[in-house]
Amino acid sequence: MEYALPVAPGPLTQFGRALAADTLKLRRTAALWLALGGGALPVLLNLLIFYFKGQFIVKAGDNPWPQYIGMSWQTASVLLLPMFLVLLSGLVVNLENRGGWRQLLAQPLSRGSVFSSKLLLLLGLNAVAQVMYVGLLLAAGVLLGWLKPDLGFQSHSISLPPVLRLLGHTYVATLGVLGIQYALALAFRGFVGPLAVGIAGIVSALTLLRWEHIDLVPYAAPTRVLGLLKGDAQLHVAAALSPAEWYSLGWFALAVLVGYALLLRRPVTD
Amino acid sequence: MSASTAPLLETHDLNFGFGKRPILHTLNLRVEPGSIYGFLGPNGAGKSTTMRLLLGLLRPASGTVQLFGHDLARHRVALLGRVGALIESPSLYDHLTGRENVEAIRRLRGVPAHRTAEVLALVGLTADAHRPAREYSLGMRQRLGLALALLPDPDLLLLDEPTNGLDPTGIIEMRALLRRLGHEHGKTIVVSSHLISEIEKTVTHVGVLQAGRLVFQGSLPDLQRLQTGRAQLVLETENAAACRLLLPELLAGATVATPGTLRLPWLSRAHAAELAAGLVAAGQPLYELRQEQPNLEDTFLHLTEAVV
Numbered sequence: 117m118e119y120a121l122p123v124a125p126g127p128l129t130q131f132g133r134a135l136a137a138d139t140l141k142l143r144r145t146a147a148l149w150l151a152l153g154g155g156a157l158p159v160l161l162n163l164l165i166f167y168f169k170g171q172f173i174v175k176a177g178d179n180p181w182p183q184y185i186g187m188s189w190q191t192a193s194v195l196l197l198p199m200f201l202v203l204l205s206g207l208v209v210n211l212e213n214r215g216g217w218r219q220l221l222a223q224p225l226s227r228g229s230v231f232s233s234k235l236l237l238l239l240g241l242n243a244v245a246q247v248m249y250v251g252l253l254l255a256a257g258v259l260l261g262w263l264k265p266d267l268g269f270q271s272h273s274i275s276l277p278p279v280l281r282l283l284g285h286t287y288v289a290t291l292g293v294l295g296i297q298y299a300l301a302l303a304f305r306g307f308v309g310p311l312a313v314g315i316a317g318i319v320s321a322l323t324l325l326r327w328e329h330i331d332l333v334p335y336a337a338p339t340r341v342l343g344l345l346k347g348d349a350q351l352h353v354a355a356a357l358s359p360a361e362w363y364s365l366g367w368f369a370l371a372v373l374v375g376y377a378l379l380l381r382r383p384v385t386d
Numbered sequence: 387m388s389a390s391t392a393p394l395l396e397t398h399d400l401n402f403g404f405g406k407r408p409i410l411h412t413l414n415l416r417v418e419p420g421s422i423y424g425f426l427g428p429n430g431a432g433k434s435t436t437m438r439l440l441l442g443l444l445r446p447a448s449g450t451v452q453l454f455g456h457d458l459a460r461h462r463v464a465l466l467g468r469v470g471a472l473i474e475s476p477s478l479y480d481h482l483t484g485r486e487n488v489e490a491i492r493r494l495r496g497v498p499a500h501r502t503a504e505v506l507a508l509v510g511l512t513a514d515a516h517r518p519a520r521e522y523s524l525g526m527r528q529r530l531g532l533a534l535a536l537l538p539d540p541d542l543l544l545l546d547e548p549t550n551g552l553d554p555t556g557i558i559e560m561r562a563l564l565r566r567l568g569h570e571h572g573k574t575i576v577v578s579s580h581l582i583s584e585i586e587k588t589v590t591h592v593g594v595l596q597a598g599r600l601v602f603q604g605s606l607p608d609l610q611r612l613q614t615g616r617a618q619l620v621l622e623t624e625n626a627a628a629c630r631l632l633l634p635e636l637l638a639g640a641t642v643a644t645p646g647t648l649r650l651p652w653l654s655r656a657h658a659a660e661l662a663a664g665l666v667a668a669g670q671p672l673y674e675l676r677q678e679q680p681n682l683e684d685t686f687l688h689l690t691e692a693v694v
Contacts, residue, residue, distance in 0.1 A: 118392035118455050119392070119394075119454035119455045119456070121454070121456050121461060121464055121465075122454070122464045122465065122467050122468050123464060123467075124461070124463040124464035124467065125463070125467075125496060129496065130463070133493055133494050133495065133496050134494060136493040136494075137490045137491070137493040137494040140482075140486060140489060140490050140493060141479055141482065141490055143481070143482060143486065144481050144482075145481060211479065214477065214480070215474075215475065215476075215477025215478075216477050216479065217477075218438070218443055218473050218474075218477055219473075219476075219477040219491070219534070220494070221442075221443055222441040222442070222443055222466065222471050222473065223466065223491070223494045223495060224462075224463045224464070224465075224466040224467040224495060225463065225494060226463055383443070383444045383445065384438060384443035384444065385404075385438075385444070
């Protein structure tokens with residue numbers, strides 16, 4: 117050989133570089149704002165409900181926290197959270213859809229590192245959004261204690277472990293949708309396609325909620341884990357994963373494999 | 387390495403098609419180190435497809451691409467580390483500033499941080515680096531795309547129609563930049579274009595693609611020699627048609643261009659002299675006898691039209 121073969125960076129280095137670039141690309145994007153601010157909507161809605169109608173919801177003298185958390189979580193999980201996942205994955209992938217792919221895939225990076233960097237970014241943004249949601253939810257509860265002392269938010273306490281367990285369950289339940297929507301976004305190479313399938317999935321899940329096999333439908337999983345929420349005086353959330361979560365993890369694994377294969381074999385023509 | 391004659395970029399019997407539609411036919415490119423290789427062809431000839439194959443963005447149906455003597459399919463990541471590319475219109479992130487666009491690719495490639503400012507200065511975008519890319523003109527976008535390609539200080543630059551959408555000043559600047567990169571910095575450059583006039587002053591080698599086939603490949607002098615083979619003898623007289631009747635053998639390949647002008651393929655000096663003597667002997671006036679060289683553009687057009 118007349119030329120020495122240049123040294124390729126290791127897989128972890130490639131992955132780190134891809135992630136560093138992907139993080140930079142998030143600046144000033146709708147995806148970032150959605151992740152940071154998306155949790156505010158259900159919190160704000162419930163804040164208003166409890167501010168104006170709290171006296172009809174909370175029995176005088178009862179601990180208002182479990183009911184407050186439960187109601188808010190329901191508002192968030194049934195529709196808003198799946199919708200958030202559909203939008204987030206679509207927006208993150210769509211950043212590359214105006215010619216970015218040919219630029220990105222012509223760089224000295226394996227397609228695996230490109231794929232996994234965006235996947236980790238999505239997992240991270242999803243986690244950030246859900247943690248932000250819980251933080252805002254608890255802060256709004258404290259705020260209600262000041263604004264409406266009659267409701268009793270300030271005189272009762274909320275035990276954190278069940279809330280965090282519920283957060284964990286919800287996160288696991290969102291993975292299936294996230295994985296599927298990511299793979300769809302890679303397959304469609306546009307924003308509208310995965311959005312349409314995502315909305316169809318959400319509507320199907322809501323329609324089929326009474327079906328005995330609803331745990332198989334990933335778009336219903338965030339709603340299904342609400343069933344783990346028990347207790348009036350104090351919250352109780354079981355630690356064990358529910359069937360819907362196991363299926364969610366299965367969907368996630370399958371979608372990751374399919375999505376990776378799609379990106380790996382994809383001819384870059386756009 | 388300077389004595390090395392191994393090509394920096396080589397394709398062997400490269401074939402490619404979209405579905406059943408063939409795009410490239412047994413393409414054998416050969417790009418010497420240090421050359422500026424003009425990759426010419428009309429729109430739709432397969433230039434961009436070839437560029438994508440050279441970067442591993444598309445997989446060939448058969449055949450191989452070799453960069454720096456190594457198989458691209460097997461060592462894509464390692465080899466692309468020494469390649470900078472600009473494919474069609476540069477793909478920029480419109481929501482990022484010019485500097486952030488460069489920075490994103492810099493992070494992807496693990497290039498030292500000081501390169502960002504260097505390449506922005508090289509393409510003359512330092513003053514506009516803080517502006518979002520969506521506010522950039524076509525020429526600025528093209529220059530930013532070039533900055534991205536230059537970022538890793540690559541040995542091989544693949545530039546697909548880099549003058550597309552540039553105004554005349556921009557085209558001249560781009561040419562000067564390519565010459566500087568090639569001649570002063572010793573980069574090997576493959577630059578595609580559908581206009582030979584845009585790159586003939588810049589390139590050292592030329593490959594001409596027509597309907598997916600390489601119809602010419604060689605140095606610029608080779609291409610010029612090809613032109614001499616297509617030189618014409620132009621003859622000004624009183625009555626061209628009459629001359630052709632009088633000297634049917636000497637004027638066998640001649641066509642009547644105007645009533646007083648004959649054109650025929652240039653054969654040799656002896657043939658020209660014989661023709662002059664013949665015309666005078668036949669009593670015809672000979673006002674002018676000259677050899678006409680086709681320019682590169684004619685040669686290019688000829689090459690790209692001749693293939694069935």
